Amino acid sequence: MVSVAENLAAVEARIKAACTRVGRDPSEVRLLPVSKNQGMELIAEAYEAGVRLLGENRVQEAAEKARYFADHPDLRWAIIGHLQTNKARQVAAMASEFHALSNVKEAAALDQALDDRGRSLDVFLQVNSSGEPQKHGLPPDEVEPFAIALKAFGTLRVRGLMTLAVLSDDQREIRACFERMRDLQRRLRASEAVAGSYDELSMGMSGDLELAIEYGATTVRVGQAIFGPRPLPDTYWRPT
Numbered sequence: 001m002v003s004v005a006e007n008l009a010a011v012e013a014r015i016k017a018a019c020t021r022v023g024r025d026p027s028e029v030r031l032l033p034v035s036k037n038q039g040m041e042l043i044a045e046a047y048e049a050g051v052r053l054l055g056e057n058r059v060q061e062a063a064e065k066a067r068y069f070a071d072h073p074d075l076r077w078a079i080i081g082h083l084q085t086n087k088a089r090q091v092a093a094m095a096s097e098f099h100a101l102s103n104v105k106e107a108a109a110l111d112q113a114l115d116d117r118g119r120s121l122d123v124f125l126q127v128n129s130s131g132e133p134q135k136h137g138l139p140p141d142e143v144e145p146f147a148i149a150l151k152a153f154g155t156l157r158v159r160g161l162m163t164l165a166v167l168s169d170d171q172r173e174i175r176a177c178f179e180r181m182r183d184l185q186r187r188l189r190a191s192e193a194v195a196g197s198y199d200e201l202s203m204g205m206s207g208d209l210e211l212a213i214e215y216g217a218t219t220v221r222v223g224q225a226i227f228g229p230r231p232l233p234d235t236y237w238r239p240t
Contacts, residue, residue, distance in 0.1 A: 003045065003049075004042055004045035004046050004049055004226060004227060005045065005048070005049035007225060007226045007227070007228075008031075008033070008046070008049050008050075008051070008226055010225070011031060011206075011209075011222050011225050011226055012031060014209065014210065015029050015031060015209065015213065015220065017210075018209065018210040018213040018214070019213060021210075021214075022213065022214050024213065028218060029213055029217060029218060029219070029220060030218060030219045030220075031219075031220060031222060032053060032054075032055045032078060032080075032202075032219050032220065032221045032222070033046055033051050033053075033054055033055065033222060033223070033226045033227070034054070034055040034056070034057075034080065034205075034221050034222060034223035034226075034227075035054045035055070035056060035065070035223070035227060036055075036056055036057045036058070036061070036081075036223060036230060037061075037230040037231050038223075038227045038230065038231070039231070040065070040068055040069075042227050042228075043065065043069070046226070046227075047069075047072060047075060051075075052074055052075055052076060053075075053076045053077070053078060053096070053097075054075070054076075054077055054078070055077075055078045055079075055080040055099070055221050055223075056077060056078070056079060056080065056081070057079075057080055057081030058081060059079060059081075059083065059084075059087040059090050059091055060087070060090070062077050062079055062094065062095070063090050063093075063094055065077070066094045076096040076097075077094055077095050077096060077097075078095065078096060078097035078098070078099060079091055079095045079097070079098045079099065079100065080099040080100060080162070080202075080221060081100055082100055082102075082136045083098070083100060083101075083106050083110075085105055085106060085109040088106070088109035088110045088112070088113045089113045089116075091110060091113070091121075092110060092113035092114045092116070092117055092119070092121065093113075093117065095121065096121070096122065097121070097122045097123070097124070097159075098110070098121055098122070098123045098124070099123075099124040099126065099162040099202050099221075100124070100126040100136065100137075100162060101123045101124065101125050101126060101156070102125065102126045102136060102137050102138050102146075103138075103146070104146070104149055107149075107150060107153050107156060108153065110123075110153075110155070110156060111153035111154070111155050111156060114155035114156075115154075115155050119155070120154075120155045120156070120157055121155060121156060121157065122157050122159050123156050123157065123158055123159065124158075124159055124160050124161060124162040124200065124202050125138065125143060125146065125147065125158065125160075125161050125162065125196075126138065126161075126162045126163065127139075127140055127143055127161050127162065127163045127180075127181060127184065128140075128163070129163040129164075129165060129166075129177040129178070129180045129181055130163075130164075130165060130166035130173075130177050132166065135164060137162075137163065137164075140180055140184050143161070143184060143188070144187065144188060144191065144193075144194060147188060147191075147194035147195055147196060148193050148194050148195070150194075150195040150196065151194075151195040153195075156195075157196070158194075158195050158196025158197070158198070159196065159197065159198075159199065159200040160185065160196070160197070160198050160199055160200025160201055160202065160218070161181055161184065161185055161188075161198065161200070161201055161202070161203075162201075162202035162203065163177060163178075163181050163202075163203045164203075164205070165177035165178060165203065165204075165208055165211075165212070171211065174208050174211055175211060175215070177203075178203060178204075178211060178212055178214070178215035178216075178217075179215060181201055181203055181215065181216075182201070182215045182216050185198050185201055185216065199218070200218045200219060201215075201216050201217050201218050201219070202217070202218070202219040202221065203215075203217045203219075203220070204217045204220040204221070205220065205221055205222060205223070206222050206223065206224050206225035209222065
């Protein structure tokens with residue numbers, strides 16, 4: 001059976017090859033392993049292989065895993081899924097990054113919780129680049145007004161944008177999503193009115209990371225190509 005370490009090496013090789021093809025430095029692209037639904041044993045394998053930042057979709061799962069690995073203080077957690085505002089205090093307590101900020105209510109809840117703790121948080125604005133109604137995230141034309149509104153929240157360090165491209169076998173549709181993100185990033189970086197630097201693009205997953213890198217991704221979020229198929233929710237990661 002292939003190990004997590006071997007899978008990590010294979011994904012890192014894909015990233016390096018994709019960067020080489022488009023003339024980018026591989027050091028510009030960060031791999032964020034996503035451990036959603038995965039058990040503690042596989043996370044421990046990832047840690048032994050050198051992983052120090054893991055992405056989780058659900059706040060409660062991330063918080064329990066963070067408690068389990070509390071004796072690994074250098075292991076950090078990025079929340080990459082939708083946030084219910086009643087979970088803001090948990091995020092403020094344990095997350096080092098939040099990749100799915102998409103409305104003022106979330107921003108205000110996070111800002112208050114972070115301020116109470118005397119800390120700040122790196123955040124990415126989630127964009128619905130595919131226009132699919134079932135997806136969270138801002139439509140591209142609503143991102144700049146939201147980015148301006150974020151000036152009111154001093155604990156939120158806006159690093160850039162995040163998206164999930166359309167799930168499709170048609171590369172033209174996937175490319176269109178990534179191209180929208182690249183164009184939006186350029187507009188935001190040219191604006192003096194918005195909060196944040198917008199140097200980062202969190203986009204690309206196991207099946208489309210090469211295309212994302214071609215369009216400027218700086219973080220690719222990869223789960224199954226590293227950890228294997230995800231077990232069913234609630235049957236998976238809790239230690240016995």
